[in-house]
Amino acid sequence: LYVCEGLGHGFCALSDDATLCYLVSTAYNPGHEWSVHPLDPDLGIEWPVDGEPVLSARDAAAPSLADAAASDLLPQLNACRDHTATMRARKDS
Numbered sequence: 001l002y003v004c005e006g007l008g009h010g011f012c013a014l015s016d017d018a019t020l021c022y023l024v025s026t027a028y029n030p031g032h033e034w035s036v037h038p039l040d041p042d043l044g045i046e047w048p049v050d051g052e053p054v055l056s057a058r059d060a061a062a063p064s065l066a067d068a069a070a071s072d073l074l075p076q077l078n079a080c081r082d083h084t085a086t087m088r089a090r091k092d093s
Helices: 057-061 065-070 077-092
Strands: none
Touching: none
16 A cells, blocks of 8 residues: 555554554654544544554544644645655655
């Protein structure tokens, strides 16, 4: 599955031995990471689990979508487009 830079993404492991691998375009930079609580009803995600999902500490502490938007924590479309253009220019040079 390819997820373009700037798009939100999440995953749900349905077994104890699931493996997830990321291929990323730059080194990890926590200052450029945003998070929204995955169980926020405003997201409308029906996670396919029985009972309450087990969340990472980061996900459990994440703000709701509304709180993230109100706090300007979410990336803006033009900033994402500018970043994508910069990454493409690096690739082409």
